[in-house]
Amino acid sequence: MGRSLPSMNRWPRLLATFIATACVGYLFVLYRVELEVNSIKVGQFVKRYALSFRGNMSYSEYVYQTKPPCEPIHQLVFVKTHKTASTTTNTLIQRYGMKHNLSFAIPQGNQMFSETRLYSRSMLFRQSPPPGSANYFNLLANHMRFNRRELDKTVPNATYITILRHPITKFESTFGYYNFAHSLRLERYPNPLEFFMRTPEQLLRSGHNAMKNQLRNGMMFTLGFDHRFDDNEAVINKTIERLDKELDLVLLTEYYDESLLLLKELMCWEVEDILYIPKGYRSQNRRYAMSDKLAQKILKWNRADQRLYDHFNRTFWRKVEEYGPNFGSDLDEFRRIQKQFYDHCVDANTTTVRKNREDALVMKKNSSEDCELSFFRVSNFHYKFKGQAKVAEQKTKQKTTPPRKTTQRRIPGKSHPRPSRH
Template sequence: MKAGKPPSHWRCLSPRLFVALTASAIVAYLVVLYTAELEPRSLKVGHLIIRQSLSALILGSQLNSSDEETMATEPPCEPVHQIIFIKTHKTASTTTNTLIQRYGMKHNLSFALPAGNQLFNEAKLYSRSMLFRRAPQPGSGDIFNILANHMRYNRPELEKTVPDAKYITILRHPVTKFESTFGYYNFIKGLHLEGHVNPLETFMKTPETLLHKYPLSMNNQLRNGMMFTLGFDHKFDDNETVINKTIERLDKELDLVLLTEYYDESLLLLKELMCWEIEDILYIPKGYRSQNRRYEMSDKLAQKILKWNRADERLYDHFNRTFWRKVEEYGPNFGSDLDEFRRTQKQFYDGCVDNEKLKQNAFGGREDALVMKRNSSHDCEISFMRVGKFHYKMQKEMRTREKERNPESQTSVKGNIRNRIKRGIGRSL
């Protein structure tokens, strides 16, 4: 046995507890020694106990505080199942949404879904009145676990929808995000900029005039779009005080802000925050914007875009700084963990994606979409599932479960329909 190292069967005890037990043993022995007649053999055994106890007492006192901390290991963390993902536009948010969907499906979690299509009403702040169902689907639990579709951040209403959730969002540099939004949603058509050599450059010459002249449903994304999604009102686009206060509040309310430019690093931070496994953050990119929807970017044009999107610039700069602080807090293993994740991610991608095929100008000409390999795994299939398909699949499943749970109500509904038809026929006769 090495000097200064307690026997293996003693290491599970904290030093303070060990000293207390040892002292108690010594006292107990002395009481026995002086209150009973001991045979010589028993006396020798008693002396041996005292010697071992004193040795242990000395060793225990030599243990420093770091040994005590090492011995008192922390309990393992619990995976997070309460999630609100504030899905911003053109930031890799659909790719992120998909991996959150996959996690929820694999763990039978309940989703808070929009009533209509895959988006909540983005012109207004989120409210529970926008939900497809006001309660979780039968059999999934008493509360919603996940809300991840496009909506405008409204903390009080979200807390009532998914209680005790971790709040996640993703940001992209305002210049590349703005150019991507402008091209992907084909604003040149709505703003009547067809025929211009660089429609984006033309727009930035008189953006306010064009937005006022041609009001569009997605115009809210053509100035400070990320801030708008995070609950910011456009009437404060030029108000530095409100911009700063909004960012300060978001800094306190959001648990993690991912960055598109550092996507793998972001997912590693997500895994750490959520206590997930590497398999939970594997992803399939949701296509690449078609070349005919991309625009040349000069330094002068980039500066105009930054000035026009001042609130988004301030937002991105702030959370860029906090992002790297979180990387530092992760610890010295960040680099090696990132390498391991990227190796696993490459294996997953290669196993799912047919690199010899690419659907050009898919989804209305907006994307060059990846193609899944034939006979791929179930994880590949649900990782390829886009938000719209997932949305309608979940709505259908919720309706089916409701029918199975309440067959009488469904029968009465059909009976009411038949009665209304009969009454209508009677009136027509």
């Protein structure tokens, strides 16, 4: 016999089962929605409850203080670029190092390891930290050309950061601060910068200035890029991809306070560690008018720097998003404390001209040690570090050098007792 067809009286049961299942599913969805609504209400209640007992703390401060604890990072390499607020950043890093008794890798001569050659350990003032320190360096924050392999050997397990500035304003600042109008003999022209950008390649070859490598794609050059590839898109892209992997954080001059907040989060530092005093403002006689046409010429001339800045501008705002919803309130709080620190340290009625190119701030009399360290420049730190290293070496020599043996001087005509043979 063939298979019998299902009887007609089974269809009502199947239909009833389907309807019952649909109803149960609908009720389950309603239950989940109600549960989520209630959880939101509970979350709002918890937040209100937290606000009720936290006192004068902002909610963002309360949330921050209830985050899992982290350990401050003391291994740091700062790739110091030119005319990007890097000296201000260098000061707060070295101030942190001094306050926490960390060791610094510093150059042999002035404040730069080298403007032309990639960083090498042979450029160090000392190949190892001074006696009494750890057997490795903690910090490096001076001008150099980025060379990750050699830097890893100098500051092991370091966090790597740098700072970038928009290529137009960075280029204009570089041209004025390093007085290229004088070295390129363009002072007779109404706008030396505008005249230079008419034939930049020709004029750059004709002039003599120790900072001439900064007059095209200067930020990329500091980060290890070779000027031979200024017009090579493939090498530019490959270099930026490598830097994206090798740098943990890239600060932006135009968003300096935001950058320091990201730095604080990355390093697990305190607000007091990122307070700063600007290192001065370029004098008016070193500034040049900027037209739209001139700006476009500068961007085209600094194509690699533009690509670099655009890339890390995007990654910067992704990091801001990753920081979380409290970024805005934390930024407001930091700026409030920063203003108090500035007013506490800076004499608002006085400025001074530094090296005929910079209007520098003046510290109030009888200011705190934090103010004094915040006014330090790279050379001030170097003087202290080298002095401390010499003192530490002298103390070590005194401990390890055996005392000199003294012998009795014989005087002619005078008898001396013989040593006993017992």
